[in-house]
Amino acid sequence: xxxxxxxxxxxxxxxxxxxxxxxxxxxxxxxxxxxxxxxxxxxxxxxxxxxxxxxxxxxxxxxxxxxxxxxxxxxxxxxxxxxxxxxxxxxxxxxxxxxxxxxxxxxxxxxxxxxxxxxxxxxxxxxxxxxxxxxxxxxxxxxxxxxxxxxxxxxxxxxxxxxxxxxxxxxxxxxxxxxxxxxxxxxxxxxxxxxxxxxxxxxxxxxxxxxxxxxxxxxxxxxxxxxxxxxxxxxxxxxxxxxxxxxxxxxxxxxxxxxxxxxxxxxxxxxxxxxxxxxxxxxxxxxxxxxxxxxxxxxxxxxxxxxxxxxxxxxxxxxxxxxxxxxxxxxxxxxxxxxxxxxxxxxxxxxxxxxxxxxxxxxxxxxxxxxxxxxxxxxxxxxxxxxxxxxxx
Amino acid sequence: xxxxxxxxxxxxxxxxxxxxxxxxxxxxxxxxxxxxxxxxxxxxxxxxxxxxxxxxxxxxxxxxxxxxxxxxxxxxxxxxxxxxxxxxxxxxxxxxxxxxxxxxxxxxxxxxxxxxxxxxxxxxxxxxxxxxxxxxxxxxxxxxxxxxxxxxxxxxxxxxxxxxxxxxxxx
Numbered sequence: 001x002x003x004x005x006x007x008x009x010x011x012x013x014x015x016x017x018x019x020x021x022x023x024x025x026x027x028x029x030x031x032x033x034x035x036x037x038x039x040x041x042x043x044x045x046x047x048x049x050x051x052x053x054x055x056x057x058x059x060x061x062x063x064x065x066x067x068x069x070x071x072x073x074x075x076x077x078x079x080x081x082x083x084x085x086x087x088x089x090x091x092x093x094x095x096x097x098x099x100x101x102x103x104x105x106x107x108x109x110x111x112x113x114x115x116x117x118x119x120x121x122x123x124x125x126x127x128x129x130x131x132x133x134x135x136x137x138x139x140x141x142x143x144x145x146x147x148x149x150x151x152x153x154x155x156x157x158x159x160x161x162x163x164x165x166x167x168x169x170x171x172x173x174x175x176x177x178x179x180x181x182x183x184x185x186x187x188x189x190x191x192x193x194x195x196x197x198x199x200x201x202x203x204x205x206x207x208x209x210x211x212x213x214x215x216x217x218x219x220x221x222x223x224x225x226x227x228x229x230x231x232x233x234x235x236x237x238x239x240x241x242x243x244x245x246x247x248x249x250x251x252x253x254x255x256x257x258x259x260x261x262x263x264x265x266x267x268x269x270x271x272x273x274x275x276x277x278x279x280x281x282x283x284x285x286x287x288x289x290x291x292x293x294x295x296x297x298x299x300x301x302x303x304x305x306x307x308x309x310x311x312x313x314x315x316x317x318x319x320x321x322x323x324x325x326x327x328x329x330x331x332x333x334x335x336x337x338x339x340x341x342x343x344x345x346x347x348x349x350x351x352x353x354x355x356x357x358x359x360x361x362x363x364x365x366x367x368x369x370x371x372x373x374x375x376x377x378x379x380x381x382x383x384x385x386x387x388x389x390x391x392x393x
Numbered sequence: 394x395x396x397x398x399x400x401x402x403x404x405x406x407x408x409x410x411x412x413x414x415x416x417x418x419x420x421x422x423x424x425x426x427x428x429x430x431x432x433x434x435x436x437x438x439x440x441x442x443x444x445x446x447x448x449x450x451x452x453x454x455x456x457x458x459x460x461x462x463x464x465x466x467x468x469x470x471x472x473x474x475x476x477x478x479x480x481x482x483x484x485x486x487x488x489x490x491x492x493x494x495x496x497x498x499x500x501x502x503x504x505x506x507x508x509x510x511x512x513x514x515x516x517x518x519x520x521x522x523x524x525x526x527x528x529x530x531x532x533x534x535x536x537x538x539x540x541x542x543x544x545x546x547x548x549x550x551x552x553x554x555x556x557x558x559x560x561x562x563x564x
Contacts, residue, residue: 005527
């Protein structure tokens with residue numbers, strides 16, 4: 001016998017693998033299969049729970065109520081007024097006035113049928129969508145084609161417009177195949193409620209790639225002998241990577257009146273306020289909000305690849321607030337409820353001296369107007385007129 | 394392989410190699426309770442992998458490989474390091490006799506075994522597999538995943554450390 005084996009057997013002579021331990025081993029071996037089944041069930045349940053959690057992260061219910069003191073108008077009246085304005089082609093001033101106003105609140109009212117700004121008639125879902133789309137396309141036609149006659153005939157009543165709205169929308173769609181109408185419901189549906197959904201595509205792929213790499217690393221690590229702590233590191237990193245999938249989106253998007261209020265109230269940490277007006281001009285969305293204490297907020301939302309996100313808010317007690325859109329040569333003029341102005345003028349200075357752009361207002365009524373300025377109109381100041389037409393300040 | 398058949402195979406293997414494996418584990422951990430636990434873990438691993446065991450190596454070779462890996466895992470675990478630190482404290486407190494004093498009082502076999510127990514793991518591996526397991530150089534290399542020349546070198550150095558001169562099949 002090998003001398004080392006002999007020595008080990010001599011010294012360890014009395015030591016054996018005990019019968020008790022053998023029986024215990026057999027018992028544990030019998031449980032191995034059961035444990036495997038248990039582990040498989042645990043993994044399956046965890047995966048299912050994760051999928052369920054992911055699917056359950058749907059857009060949260062809105063609990064913010066919208067209140068407005070703007071006098072409710074009927075959809076029919078407001079719609080026919082806008083339709084008539086959209087049909088005008090030969091009066092430049094009328095076209096400019098039409099373009100300076102937004103149809104967005106009216107669109108939202110037609111779509112939802114439940115607006116604080118307009119009393120809505122009984123309409124079918126299809127009619128709601130078509131009438132809303134028609135407003136969008138009529139405005140687009142004026143922006144894109146400017147003075148050309150619209151491709152649809154004039155109609156005298158709202159009922160006739162309801163009946164023909166589908167064919168009118170089809171006509172416009174042929175002109176703008178690359179600029180389809182997106183309803184606020186669809187806009188909401190496109191938004192992601194999770195942080196992951198708001199990340200750029202590159203970052204999303206980067207995150208998924210990282211999870212895949214650490215997943216592979218984790219699987220390889222399981223087979224390698226080593227410290228459990230180091231084996232767990234890839235798992236911890238994967239868990240961290242999963243956070244954006246369940247974390248709510250940091251940015252609040254404005255896709256209707258309620259979401260506008262929610263975004264502004266959150267941002268400004270306000271407990272209560274009411275929306276008095278809102279407007280959308282291309283990639284810019286604006287809202288006027290007033291608190292019970294008489295503090296005014298002018299919120300500007302900017303469109304990114306996901307939707308309209310809050311960009312900034314102007315706050316103060318003054319009634320008039322403005323914003324510039326230099327790329328569109330637009331000047332957005334907003335007046336809060338309770339103002340006493342009948343007109344604001346944009347008065348040219350220096351190279352644009354002598355040019356005056358008037359903005360007619362109704363005293364007390366909150367209004368948002370987007371003024372398209374002539375190219376040379378770069379320097380100007382505002383002049384204000386009271387309800388009697390007298391210059392203020 | 395059916396579960397009853399696997400269970401029967403496990404019992405037979407434990408009867409045949411259980412004592413050897415427990416002794417092998419003891420040389421690494423120097424605690425009989427722990428050695429038995431590691432032996433049990435080795436047999437459970439053997440049982441779990443029975444369905445993938447293709448019989449290319451003998452059961453003994455396969456079992457030695459598992460047992461040595463289990464011992465290495467234990468030695469690199471936090472649990473073992475914690476026990477070692479605690480024991481070191483106890484030794485200091487007890488002002489135990491030195492290893493030299495203990496060795497002087499032992500007979501040749503005990504002295505040899507004590508020296509084996511105190512070998513660094515990589516030398517202990519080759520001594521245990523080659524001598525205690527009575528395996529060939531090829532089998533030793535296969536179990537430890539080492540080239541034959543490395544096995545030879547380590548065996549030579551291990552023997553030098555043990556202060557013995559054995560020649561079988563090595564030089």
